[in-house]
Amino acid sequence: MNANPPVANTSVAILAAGLGTRMRSKRAKVLHRAGGLALAEHVVAAARAIAPPDRIVVVTGHQAEDVEALLRPSGVSFVRQDPPKGTGHAVECCRELLENVPGLLMILYGDTPLLSAATLQQLREAQERSDAAATLITTTLDDPSGYGRVIVDEHGNVEAIVEHKDCMPEQREIRIINSGIYCFKAELLWRHLGDVQPNPISGEFYLTDMAVIFRRNGHSVRALHIEDSSALLGINTRVELAEADRLLRHRKAQELMLAGVTIEHPETVAIDASVSIGTDTVIEPGVRLLGHTHIGEDCRIGAGAIVESSVIEDGAAVGPYTVISNSRIEKGAQAGPFSRLRPGAHMGPGSHVGNFVELKNTYLGAGSKSQHLTYLGDAKIGAGTNIGAGTITCNYDGERKYETKIGDRAFVGSHSTIVAPVEIGDDTYIGAGSVITEGVPPGALALGRGQQVNKPGWVEKRRQKTKQKKSSSANE
Numbered sequence: 001m002n003a004n005p006p007v008a009n010t011s012v013a014i015l016a017a018g019l020g021t022r023m024r025s026k027r028a029k030v031l032h033r034a035g036g037l038a039l040a041e042h043v044v045a046a047a048r049a050i051a052p053p054d055r056i057v058v059v060t061g062h063q064a065e066d067v068e069a070l071l072r073p074s075g076v077s078f079v080r081q082d083p084p085k086g087t088g089h090a091v092e093c094c095r096e097l098l099e100n101v102p103g104l105l106m107i108l109y110g111d112t113p114l115l116s117a118a119t120l121q122q123l124r125e126a127q128e129r130s131d132a133a134a135t136l137i138t139t140t141l142d143d144p145s146g147y148g149r150v151i152v153d154e155h156g157n158v159e160a161i162v163e164h165k166d167c168m169p170e171q172r173e174i175r176i177i178n179s180g181i182y183c184f185k186a187e188l189l190w191r192h193l194g195d196v197q198p199n200p201i202s203g204e205f206y207l208t209d210m211a212v213i214f215r216r217n218g219h220s221v222r223a224l225h226i227e228d229s230s231a232l233l234g235i236n237t238r239v240e241l242a243e244a245d246r247l248l249r250h251r252k253a254q255e256l257m258l259a260g261v262t263i264e265h266p267e268t269v270a271i272d273a274s275v276s277i278g279t280d281t282v283i284e285p286g287v288r289l290l291g292h293t294h295i296g297e298d299c300r301i302g303a304g305a306i307v308e309s310s311v312i313e314d315g316a317a318v319g320p321y322t323v324i325s326n327s328r329i330e331k332g333a334q335a336g337p338f339s340r341l342r343p344g345a346h347m348g349p350g351s352h353v354g355n356f357v358e359l360k361n362t363y364l365g366a367g368s369k370s371q372h373l374t375y376l377g378d379a380k381i382g383a384g385t386n387i388g389a390g391t392i393t394c395n396y397d398g399e400r401k402y403e404t405k406i407g408d409r410a411f412v413g414s415h416s417t418i419v420a421p422v423e424i425g426d427d428t429y430i431g432a433g434s435v436i437t438e439g440v441p442p443g444a445l446a447l448g449r450g451q452q453v454n455k456p457g458w459v460e461k462r463r464q465k466t467k468q469k470k471s472s473s474a475n476e
């Protein structure tokens with residue numbers, strides 16, 4: 001036996017099968033993203049803090065393959081609900097998997113991305129303390145429209161949950177709503193779930209009918225009222241999606257600032273949940289940090305920069321309006337303003353790239369520089385090398401990609417055209433404007449351009465000729 005067993009035997013079912021008609025989208029609602037993750041990913045993350053993955057079941061339906069592919073890495077199980085016939089029916093679909101699992105069964109909806117593990121723990125503790133058949137989380141909203149209203153008696157027991165559409169005019173005035181987060185005694189849920197009847201208007205089976213069904217069978221249902229309603233937001237429309245995104249971004253920025261990151265105008269910055277940032281790094285306004293991006297200490301990320309799934313090491317600086325994806329910038333290196341690092345760009349320590357420089361699948365060695373108007377693709381560049389303005393590696397012949405190698409301490413003159421595959425050795429000079437099609441041995445100067453010809457007095461002669469032509473045509 002485990003010396004520290006989990007607090008209680010808790011399983012979790014997450015309902016994620018609905019299309020979400022009110023999103024007006026071709027994509028299933030739970031795949032829409034807020035705060036850098038799909039809605040369902042947020043809910044799974046909260047659930048994983050209270051139950052091991054093999055006790056989490058996700059109900060999928062609309063775009064089931066996509067939803068399952070997204071969540072599979074977390075180790076949860078899936079059941080299909082085909083076609084979706086309401087939240088009660090969605091739970092019914094879990095019967096085969098969960099009916100014989102004793103203990104508590106928590107039911108969550110896949111469209112509540114702000115839900116925290118702490119809230120779920122609180123719910124579980126409340127249910128463990130009570131003898132009710134179930135506990136559900138309620139909150140009070142200024143504008144409760146769209147939510148199920150919770151009718152509570154004078155003892156705090158839930159009498160009924162009435163869906164917005166089914167409310168009598170006076171019930172619409174009720175501002176206590178059902179968050180859609182429940183903790184059931186599993187055995188009682190399975191015993192009575194079959195009693196849910198289809199809603200006379202929509203034909204759907206509502207899980208919320210369980211409140212009345214339990215009461216009818218002599219069991220009580222308790223409400224756990226939570227003041228901070230923002231954490232319970234259920235997303236039905238894109239307006240609510242934007243609000244959830246804002247709240248998640250705000251939460252992430254607060255966390256980072258309290259941990260020692262300076263964020264200027266945090267309301268303009270978007271940082272995904274999976275991003276980490278070291279202390280004393282400064283994030284300027286309008287920055288977007290996405291995916292699994294890691295930024296070290298003492299970095300500066302300039303205004304309007306976009307960094308996706310990249311590593312930026314300590315003391316590096318990213319100038320304004322620089323776009324970086326799947327790349328690595330080592331200690332003290334500087335990129336931007338206006339640089340573009342495409343997948344596979346790797347800047348060595350202390351290297352620099354400047355405005356309108358694009359790197360793709362390219363390593364730029366320690367202390368090397370490429371400051372202006374340059375494309376470096378499929379290139380390996382050594383240390384202490386200078387790449388002049390307007391240099392292009394011609395890595396593509398229309399069919400295949402080829403590699404360029406440039407050694408240490410090379411000096412590539414401005415406007416050089418380097419036709420790959422080619423290797424330029426250490427300590428080389430490339431004359432400005434060269435087209436390099438052959439390898440350059442170490443220590444050599446390479447000139448690959450037409451010879452300049454000066455014709456003394458040419459301009460004066462030309463002017464004289466023009467003058468003569470004009471006067472002869474005037475005399476005709």
Ligand code: UD1
Binds near residue numbers: 019085088
């Ligand atoms: C539901 C509740 C409502 C509550 C609100 C909180 C019901 C009947 N109503 O309403 O009382 O105030 O949530 O946000 O439960 N789903 C399935 N299969 C289905 C239908 C839905 O898996 O057949 C999933 C959806 O993908 C979604 C979740 O269940 O993640 C909730 O469904 P939704 O249609 O958004 O319910 P609401 O109308 O918001």
Ligand code: CA
Binds near residue numbers: 236
């Ligand atoms: Ca909803």
